[in-house]
Amino acid sequence: MMQESASTVHVTADPWAVTAFFAYLLVIIGIGFYARRFSSAGVSEFFVGGRKMHRFVVALSAVVSGRSAWLLLGVTGMAYASGASAVWAVTGYITAEVFLFVFYAPRLRRFAEAYDCVTLPDFFAVRFGDRDGRLRAVLIMVILIFMVGYVSSQFVGGGKAFAASFGLNPTAGILLTALIVLAYTTLGGFLAVSLSDTLQACIMIVALVVVPVIAIADGGGLAAVVAELQTLDPTMIDPVALSAGVIIGFLGIGLGSPGNPHIIVRYMSIADPDQLRYSAVVGTIWNVVMAWGAVFIGLAGRVYFPDVALLPDADTEQLYPLLASQHLSPVFFGVVVASIFAAIISTADSQLLVAASSVVRDFYEKILHRGETIPQRRLVLYSRIVVGLLVVVSVVVGMLAEELVFWLVLFAWAGLGAAIGPTSILALYWRRTTRAGVIAGLVTGTAVTIIWEKTPFLSQLLYELIPAFFAGLAVTVLVSYLTQPPEDVDRVFDSMVAQRSETM
Amino acid sequence: MTIPFILAMFVLPVGIISLAVVLARITRDDTRPNRRGDG
Numbered sequence: 001m002m003q004e005s006a007s008t009v010h011v012t013a014d015p016w017a018v019t020a021f022f023a024y025l026l027v028i029i030g031i032g033f034y035a036r037r038f039s040s041a042g043v044s045e046f047f048v049g050g051r052k053m054h055r056f057v058v059a060l061s062a063v064v065s066g067r068s069a070w071l072l073l074g075v076t077g078m079a080y081a082s083g084a085s086a087v088w089a090v091t092g093y094i095t096a097e098v099f100l101f102v103f104y105a106p107r108l109r110r111f112a113e114a115y116d117c118v119t120l121p122d123f124f125a126v127r128f129g130d131r132d133g134r135l136r137a138v139l140i141m142v143i144l145i146f147m148v149g150y151v152s153s154q155f156v157g158g159g160k161a162f163a164a165s166f167g168l169n170p171t172a173g174i175l176l177t178a179l180i181v182l183a184y185t186t187l188g189g190f191l192a193v194s195l196s197d198t199l200q201a202c203i204m205i206v207a208l209v210v211v212p213v214i215a216i217a218d219g220g221g222l223a224a225v226v227a228e229l230q231t232l233d234p235t236m237i238d239p240v241a242l243s244a245g246v247i248i249g250f251l252g253i254g255l256g257s258p259g260n261p262h263i264i265v266r267y268m269s270i271a272d273p274d275q276l277r278y279s280a281v282v283g284t285i286w287n288v289v290m291a292w293g294a295v296f297i298g299l300a301g302r303v304y305f306p307d308v309a310l311l312p313d314a315d316t317e318q319l320y321p322l323l324a325s326q327h328l329s330p331v332f333f334g335v336v337v338a339s340i341f342a343a344i345i346s347t348a349d350s351q352l353l354v355a356a357s358s359v360v361r362d363f364y365e366k367i368l369h370r371g372e373t374i375p376q377r378r379l380v381l382y383s384r385i386v387v388g389l390l391v392v393v394s395v396v397v398g399m400l401a402e403e404l405v406f407w408l409v410l411f412a413w414a415g416l417g418a419a420i421g422p423t424s425i426l427a428l429y430w431r432r433t434t435r436a437g438v439i440a441g442l443v444t445g446t447a448v449t450i451i452w453e454k455t456p457f458l459s460q461l462l463y464e465l466i467p468a469f470f471a472g473l474a475v476t477v478l479v480s481y482l483t484q485p486p487e488d489v490d491r492v493f494d495s496m497v498a499q500r501s502e503t504m
Numbered sequence: 505m506t507i508p509f510i511l512a513m514f515v516l517p518v519g520i521i522s523l524a525v526v527l528a529r530i531t532r533d534d535t536r537p538n539r540r541g542d543g
Contacts, residue, residue: 087512094520102527226505237505239512277528284524288517295513 018166020334021341025180027199028345032184032192039189042376043365046189046383047118047357051109053194053269059279061197062101062266063286064204065350066093066257069157069343071294072208077316079298081308083229083236086298088250090291096254097263097287101280104258105267107428107496109276112268114495119354120261120420121362123268127427128435129486133367135435138442139420140358143261146416147355148390149408150262152398154348155181156405158341159398165321165337174398177344182391185349186384190269193349200342201286207339208293211320214327215300228303236302249463256417256465258425259445262350265357297323352394356386411449411464418445418468426476431493437480445472 039046053061071090079086111117115126121139130136158177163170184192219225226237235241242250257263270276301319304326305311312318324336360383365374398405423441426433448471452464486492 084509084512087516091516091520095523098520098524098527102524102531223505226509237509239508277531280528281521281524284521288521292513292517 014330014333016330017334017337020331021165021338024203024335024338024342028180028196029183031196031199032187035184035188035192035195038191039187040377040380043357043361043379043383044116044118045191046380047353047361048112048265049190049194049269051113051269052271053191053266055270055272055275055278056282057194057198058266058270058276059101059283060201060286061194061346061350062263062279063097063283063290064197064201064343064346065266066097066260066263066347067204067287067290067343068154068347069161069340071290072204072320072340072343073317075291075294076297076301076320077318079295080301080305080316080319081298083233083241083299083302084239084295085235085242085247086295087239087292088242088247089253090287090295092251092254093257094254094284094287094291096257098280098284100258100263100267101276101283104425104428105270105276105279106273108264108424109268109270109273111428111492111496113273115492117268119357119361120264120424121358122366124424124427124438125366127486127492128433128438129488130435133370135439136362136366138439140362142416142419142442142446143358144355146408146412147262147351147358148394148397149405150351150412151348151355151390151394152405153409154344154351155394156398156402158344158348161337161340161344171399174395177341177348178391178395181345181348181352182388185352186387189380189383190353193353194266194269196349197346200339200346203335203342204339205286205290205293207324207336208290208297210332211324211328211336212293212296212300215304215323216296218327219300219303225300225303229299232302232306236299245462249466252463252466252469253413255421255469256413257421259417259419259421260413261416261420262347262354264420264424265354266350294320352387352390355390356383359386359390411446411453414453414463414465414468415446415449417465418449418472419443421445422469422473423476426473426480428496430477430480431489432480432485433476434480434483434485436483437476437478440479441472441476444475445469448472 044050075086075089078089108123111123117123117126121136124139125136128135155174155178159170159174162168162173162176184196216222216225229236267276270279297320301323304323308314308316311322321336325333328336360379364382365379419442422445423438427438445468448468449464452458452467
């Protein structure tokens with residue numbers, strides 16, 4: 001749900017806008033070169049930044065990795081169509097991520113350091129004594145299926161945005177988007193992805209503040225815009241104009257955050273787990289300002305374009321770039337176009353690294369060559385090759401099987417959220433959780449997501465993530481009660497809790 | 505501007521940020537030495 005939007009922006013390419021946009025691309029690729037040496041040290045450096053990331057970088061990269069073009073194009077369009085009630089679509093995930101930063105993330109980060117976990121499957125494998133690799137294999141499959149679909153959809157979205165913004169052929173646009181991500185992700189790994197995400201978070205927040213402020217000022221100020229909205233349609237300024245089911249569905253989007261590994265792995269990368277409290281505040285401010293900026297864009301846009309037929313192709317997702325092109329200078333409009341790519345690329349790069357880590361760390365190193373010592377430099381080389389191969393696969397899948405991609409993406413946020421969300425929360429907080437319970441929960445969460453969405457009566461009733469999340473939770477608890485937890489559960493579990501006495 | 509609109513567009517976002525600040529403060533580990541080493 002968070003990743004479905006594909007941009008089709010119809011704007012005329014202005015030389016200044018193009019210059020501003022390409023300057024941004026050059027900086028992103030430059031970051032890849034800068035981070036190259038650091039990321040070559042080993043898989044821990046390549047996939048989790050050696051757990052040395054600054055609290056500010058973690059805050060911003062965790063937030064923007066989860067926000068795709070859905071925020072800039074989807075939420076603005078939603079606010080344009082339904083008014084102030086669009087705030088519920090952003091409230092759920094932002095609140096969920098506050099709790100993740102403060103409670104979930106520090107436990108996961110401490111565990112990751114104690115047992116040298118680089119990936120989320122590493123965490124599950126150690127936590128549940130997964131000696132035969134069965135649990136790890138299930139996780140690899142779940143992650144790979146959804147992540148390749150995710151990355152493909154980002155490339156397709158980027159390609160369309162390139163095509164419409166600069167008149168490029170859509171296929172060339174997909175290839176160019178893929179090449180940009182490939183360049184800095186292969187070179188710089190996690191550090192490059194985190195640093196570029198931080199820059200992209202800054203571009204996104206600037207664009208999402210400046211566009212609504214200028215559009216509202218040009219419209220005579222906030223009071224005038226709100227009065228105009230009330231005249232057009234009183235429900236536009238009524239935040240509870242939607243049915244309870246829709247509002248609960250919107251809030252339920254937040255249940256996806258603890259299950260999406262491209263967000264979770266950011267928490268594992270911070271240098272000091274205690275600093276995640278600082279990241280919580282910074283990340284939340286960023287999340288809130290970006291989200292409410294998007295809602296204000298939708299509201300202001302409705303005043304300028306009272307009828308959807310006034311938008312290109314009558315598509316509400318085209319509001320954001322259109323409004324920006326009419327109210328901003330060409331250079332700043334280039335920044336707005338860059339913000340759309342920033343949202344797409346900052347999500348794609350994080351998903352790509354998670355998929356690659358599943359292949360190299362989880363499958364090759366921990367299953368295929370279990371118990372063997374493989375030189376770190378060789379693993380980094382393989383990681384770079386796998387990132388390249390995954391880019392190729394994602395591009396090919398995106399171009400040849402676009403329908404399959406969007407079918408996968410339809411379930412990706414909800415599927416990962418319902419499978420990994422409840423199982424990871426229980427793994428972190430409930431000693432009694434067992435490996436069999438987690439495997440049952442992973443399968444149930446994924447299956448209920450797909451069945452619920454494909455059943456028209458059910459999908460109209462409630463967003464599939466909510467029943468699937470609680471079904472996954474219930475089955476994990478039930479099967480855990482029927483099976484035995486690992487013998488050394490207390491020792492493993494205690495490594496997640498802060499050792500206060502040792503730090504005095 | 506109606507009260508529900510003000511609550512949704514201004515009070516709610518400030519409330520979420522305040523929640524993050526409060527949770528960050530109450531979960532602070534006061535037993536940790538601070539970065540200057542005088543704690």
